[in-house]
Amino acid sequence: MPPNDLRILTTTRARPRTGGFRLPSAGRAAAVALCLASLPAALSAQAVLGGGDDATVLRRGRARIRIGGILETATERFGGRGGALRQREPIGADASFDSLGVGFLPTFLQPVQDTLRALTGTSGYVASLGQLRSDVRVDVQTIPFLIEYGVLDRLTVSALLPYVRTRSSLNPVFNPTGTEGTLGFNPATALGGSGASTALQRNGLVAQQLTAATTALRALVTTCAAPNPTDPRCTGFSASAANALAAEAAAVQSRIAYVYGTGTSGSGRAFVPIAGTAPQRAVEARLADLSRRFGTYQITSLAATTAPAGATARLGLAGLQTLLSDERFGIAGDSLRGLVRSGSGDIELAGTVQWLDTFHGSEQARLAPRGLQLRSSVTAGYRVGAGSGDFPKYWFDIPTGTGVDAFLFRSATDVVFGRRFWASAIVRVIQPRADQPIVRIPATPDELFVPAAREAQIERTIGRELQLEVNPRVALSDFLSIWGHWQMRSKAADEHRGTFELPAAGGQPAVTIDASVLDVESEAREQRAGLGLSYSTLAAYTRGKASLPLEVSWLYRRTLSGEGGQVLRASATQLMVRAYLRVLGDRTRNVTGVR
Template identity: 30%
Template sequence: MLPLVVPHSAPHPLPPARPRARRLLTIAVLASLCALGAKDTQAQTIPSPTEDAIPIPGGWFRLSVGTAWTRYDSRFGDSGTIRGLGDEFSTDSLGPRQLPRLAPIEGALKTLTQNAAQRLTFGRLEVRSDARIVTTPIAFEYGITRRLSLGVVVPLVQTRRSAQTRVNQRPTGDTTKTSNVGIMPQSGRATQAALNATFVANLATAAQSLNALLARCARTPAAAECDPIRGRETDAAATARRASDFAGAVATGYGVTEQTAVVAPLTGSALATTIELQRAALAAQLATYVPGTVLGTLPTATTEFSYIDLQGRANTPGLLQSDLGGGVDSIATTERLNFGDIELRARVLLIDRVQRDSLPMHGPQVRLGVGGIVRFATSRPDSAIDLLDIGTGEGAGVEVRSALDVGVGRVGATISGRYARWFARTVTSPLVGYPISGWPFPQFGEVSRKAGNLVGIDVTPRFFASEWLAFEGQFGIEHTDSATFTGADGAPCPACVVLSNSILPTPLTVQRIGFGMRYSTVDAFLRRRARYPIEVSYRHLETITGDATAPKVFRDQIQLRLFYRIRR
């Protein structure tokens, strides 16, 4: 920030003695740490990168403690529209478009119904979600000289993404079901799988018997056993092919093992009715050609697909955790607490044309500082298997920052810029499409991910209500290149396509505005016009425009800076 001071008539007393300063520092630090202990507030990302060029005097130590709360519940869509954060999971028809391992079952249903347009759907899924991230960076900095300072920043990051998941909820009185399949109870899957296997075996035996009969009758058409098919050989051959196809479709769609007997048509649905009509017609045809043929019946799911079926419960995995769902975690509130990426910092004051005597300020005040940051990968990356996971940092990287403070009288401004470049780190990611959010293709592996380079500019105008108190505005623009992924072994699934709701990594540009206030006695203290050097600031920021898929972020942050002289 730019606490360039305004004219003030009477100088303040000289700085206090060291024991009193120590007591003040101890009390302030304890108070700030106690405030940090109240972790009930959930949520934020990275504090505003805007910095001022205020120096750390040579021989002085500066402790900066702050907390930033970032929250968002929506993303920008095309043409500036806003989409809810949960929209990337919500759908009117949950099926293979979201969970592609259901595609073989849908294909089997098309065969069973003889309808190429047949769809598999578990019905409506509605997800409401928001993200909260709380970042608490603790910075220790030391002034080597009047112009050079070094420091280290240790960020603590708490991420929380909440989710309210609703499955097939309808208004009161509406009994229309949008699903046509359901989940078989786990306790009965072994028994039902055995019945399905018997049905498939009976059907396969009937098809084989009919094919054998056709072969014998082709050699000896006058045989008595050929009476049922004589003159209808073409229809009988088609029935045998239909029986073989039907058997394969039942094995795929209904499952013949405890692990695969998971999905079945919903009782009373048009799908269940159609399949039963097809089964009965096929059984009647087979009985005509192969007397005595008995197939059995096919099961139906008696209850509509539900929240428990999707998410699971204690000791009972849901659809998402199963092989059909891709083995992903539930769509449920996810909370993490971890370190961010620890930083080493250096800053050089290049221009310092700020009045340092105790006389009233006069003329323009200018200060320019540049700095460099090295980040270490101490954060926890997110995992694509956890659909709502938020990482606590981008990993190792470097950054260059600059800040220009200018001021005349009661007005001033800070113009700051930053360029950040990250290094690659290993993450668990889908091997098809590399989405950063939404439904991932359920084929996961470890790949090398490099976050996109970032360029940002912030302008912070400032009005000084007094020598120590300033009110601020802020406008910033930030561009981030798309993340890149490398290291996957070949093409794991050349025919696979990215799922429709997946949020893919793309370049993003956002604009933010904000306001704030700052109370700072630092410059006044250096000019011997304040008793204690201390700085407290508050800032609110929000994203006003952004490219499609960029989160619409709201952010509040508070920072406390304390100075203490180590050497004179």
């Protein structure tokens, strides 16, 4: 099946370039086209061939080989979250957060947030590791190798063998101003660096002073409850108020021990408030208030300046990479970086039958068409999912293909108007087969950093795809034509099937995860358009004025609009060379074998 020359860029979450083909600029190509258009029209019209897909087949025993390069790049996508038509956002939006909070590491941050709210009496406190901004660029290089062979005069078989190299470049910036976020690594743990013993000693001092103050106050309650107490502090003493203060201090001590750690190395949570931030000052204020209130009972065991050790610094990019890749934090994925992948793309095998040809197979009629002429063919094929798909642990890897087998159908019709103008209308249908990929199932559709515990093998059926394409062409001379390209692509939503039970862990309850959450924003619609030039020696070769029958076509195109959340606003440049060979059949030199 003669494929669409332009790959469809997609991201599954998501998508610099080195090397590649050197192609003429759009401005230079346009200038060449204008100059050639001004040439006198003494030459005969170009053969009814040119850039883009069409309805041609090969005569029996003839072969056609096409090879070239396609360069695609994108930094934005259409649709985004919510999939609004024409709405644009950076590809890196999925990896950009005003605040990395509980939703990022719920097992680690939810208990800390809840405990700090109770400890400081601040019900609105929101735990945050900071702000993340990511710029992402996607580049794809494709070298498609297509070989076609005429089995019969109206039947051509073809095989497409693409080589694909993809690259995602990522520029993450975490806590850019150094003032974002309120939590950092706990200095009392190994994550906090070499000062763990010092931090534990400081935290232990807080616990000792709280214990001493609480013990002294409870002893005073016992003393004042005795008949005729002699302690002057018992005058006007309220046992209920004292017991409430002792209970409050014990609760504060327990919460500080839970968050900061006061015992052996390894106690405490991974994250604590950063020194000097609002939550750390609130903890210090709470202890100072307790010290003042104990002081009303003339108990000075708790110093007013006593406070646990806060984090010494905000997390930087290295710290974030640790959270993403270290198995202790549950995500156990790749670090936040770009990735280069290369290898085979999806392979396509097809057969094309031409059922209508008003040229009646005549080479002369094709070279000098009169009036309105038609040519139409139908194609059936099979796509072998030889390309590699998404890898669950990578955040911005770009697949080299779908990795999914599919049935392919195509109808192509050429309409020829006289000697100068002709156009091709193409309809394609792609029906993927079901597969069983290993994926990570997010809690919400826009969750990017999905924990490894949510990785599972599911049943999936990628949505059917419909493509409509029009390629108009105008012959400028025997050798040159200018052509346009328009395509509308519509893809139905994918279906993901499978439910899995996750046991309770890290204070989080047991949950049931459903793979159908991956269906969201999997449908897509887009329109693409482009302009190109085509150079052909076919007419000259047929007349004996050229030694080789070949075509060279160049095209630049952009995605004009899209919706669905997975449509990249991509630009692409392609350069293709198509050569004709005689394998069997008529040995006449000037017959290209095209019909």
